[in-house]
Amino acid sequence: MAERERPGRPGGQRAGGRRGGQGRPGGRATRERQVKGEPLVGQEAEVIVGNVAHGGFCVARLDGRVVFVRHTLPGERVRIRVTEGGTGDRFLRADAVEVLEPSEHRVTPPCRWAGPGRCGGCDWQHVALDHQRELKAQVIAEQLDRLAGIELEGLRVLPLTEDETGLDWRTRVEFAVDASGRPGLRRHRSHEIEPVDDCLIATRPVIGSGVLATTWEGCEGIDVINASGLEEAVQIPIHRDGTTGSDPGVLETVGFEDWAHAFEVSARGFWQVHPAAATTFLGDVVEMLNPQEGEHALDLYCGVGLFAAGLADAVGESGHVLAVEADAAAVDHALDNLEEHPHVEVRQGRVDHVLAQAARGGLRADVVVLDPPRSGAGRQVVEQLAQLGPRAIAYVACDPSALARDLAVAEELGYLLTDLVAYDAFPMTQHVECIALLEPGDPEDGTRDAGDR
Numbered sequence: 001m002a003e004r005e006r007p008g009r010p011g012g013q014r015a016g017g018r019r020g021g022q023g024r025p026g027g028r029a030t031r032e033r034q035v036k037g038e039p040l041v042g043q044e045a046e047v048i049v050g051n052v053a054h055g056g057f058c059v060a061r062l063d064g065r066v067v068f069v070r071h072t073l074p075g076e077r078v079r080i081r082v083t084e085g086g087t088g089d090r091f092l093r094a095d096a097v098e099v100l101e102p103s104e105h106r107v108t109p110p111c112r113w114a115g116p117g118r119c120g121g122c123d124w125q126h127v128a129l130d131h132q133r134e135l136k137a138q139v140i141a142e143q144l145d146r147l148a149g150i151e152l153e154g155l156r157v158l159p160l161t162e163d164e165t166g167l168d169w170r171t172r173v174e175f176a177v178d179a180s181g182r183p184g185l186r187r188h189r190s191h192e193i194e195p196v197d198d199c200l201i202a203t204r205p206v207i208g209s210g211v212l213a214t215t216w217e218g219c220e221g222i223d224v225i226n227a228s229g230l231e232e233a234v235q236i237p238i239h240r241d242g243t244t245g246s247d248p249g250v251l252e253t254v255g256f257e258d259w260a261h262a263f264e265v266s267a268r269g270f271w272q273v274h275p276a277a278a279t280t281f282l283g284d285v286v287e288m289l290n291p292q293e294g295e296h297a298l299d300l301y302c303g304v305g306l307f308a309a310g311l312a313d314a315v316g317e318s319g320h321v322l323a324v325e326a327d328a329a330a331v332d333h334a335l336d337n338l339e340e341h342p343h344v345e346v347r348q349g350r351v352d353h354v355l356a357q358a359a360r361g362g363l364r365a366d367v368v369v370l371d372p373p374r375s376g377a378g379r380q381v382v383e384q385l386a387q388l389g390p391r392a393i394a395y396v397a398c399d400p401s402a403l404a405r406d407l408a409v410a411e412e413l414g415y416l417l418t419d420l421v422a423y424d425a426f427p428m429t430q431h432v433e434c435i436a437l438l439e440p441g442d443p444e445d446g447t448r449d450a451g452d453r
């Protein structure tokens, strides 16, 4: 794969994440499973830990069962305590509660609320940052190999900024509030709340808003949003009756040396949570697709129009951009954000519905951006795209597993993975963002090399 300089300015001239579900600290992740057989919760055992798996835990074996262990690392000898499952279950969940032989990559967690049974927001506070990225690369490679039969060589997960602490990056946090009104963050797979005085991955303006020093009576949560275009973080209480405080909307700015764009977005709407993510992803997508004057582009799952804005400048007014988004509030913002581009059309609706309708009207697509939610685009959308025959598709993915499933379908239909870049957009968590380039080709053409980044 060709080496590319970064960042690239939309237009081809060089210059200079409702939010994504990527492990929101305090997000409601509770999925209580029915235990089969006699419960094993609380049982302790010593195990040698195996590989990391999708989901951020490592895999071990106990009495013939698979155990998904948190708070550990591959190769460690640990004492585990079972947190979910029973004698009739095929797999159990457990925490490593004592480390008997530590990995060389283990560090003391910077956060004092991280650890077994405590805050569920971060998965890997106990792992050196470089190694977190190696683990993410292993998970991506394993998912692509297992689910799509794609062998990647030399994939590296890149930091989004030069800051090497992995802290102070999260611009949007949903804190949970207990019955007494005290804010905190949810424990892993639980409704229980870990009271905290700080969250080290949150940006300082999030914490500086005073959210954790306030008693939030009558609330079940409080959203804090530190938008790039506003000096102070915005707080939106979520009341126990399910209503929320009014959402004033926020301004996010994206820019390269000679290209900048401001986007209005609902405060609780989708926007990438890492401050460097939107600009980096836009630069990469435009560079990968290299849209030409007069081409027709699609921005599918467009949110408030981030990629459509870049595509619009690149294809110029002799070209056309169709942006599709299901969420009505995001569409309203996209219409405002893109109003200066008469050749951009924003349609509200599900991508599969809009594509079916547009295809009947003779839709043309030369290049496509696909940025679906965690569940992925799915077979139908991938088939619809293959039928349109674009020369390139840039797939922005927050879940390597969903990406791999969609890539398997794309490859079946003659669209091959020709480039992949992965970013550590969520340090300390197991989450990772991939941008994949798909182009028409012959699957017999050899292995892919992602090692040039």
Ligand SMILES: C[S@@+](CC[C@H](N)C(=O)[O-])C[C@H]1O[C@@H](n2cnc3c(N)ncnc32)[C@H](O)[C@@H]1O
Pocket (backbone or CB within 6 Å): 018, 020, 270, 271, 272, 300, 301, 302, 303, 304, 305, 306, 307, 324, 325, 326, 327, 330, 349, 350, 351, 352, 371, 372, 373, 374
């Ligand atoms: C990961 S976000 C991407 C947003 C945007 N591309 C950005 O970077 O800001 C996914 C978006 O897809 C929208 N969405 C989810 N399912 C959809 C569907 N079936 N059809 C259209 N939009 C959908 C969500 O409302 C959300 O705005």
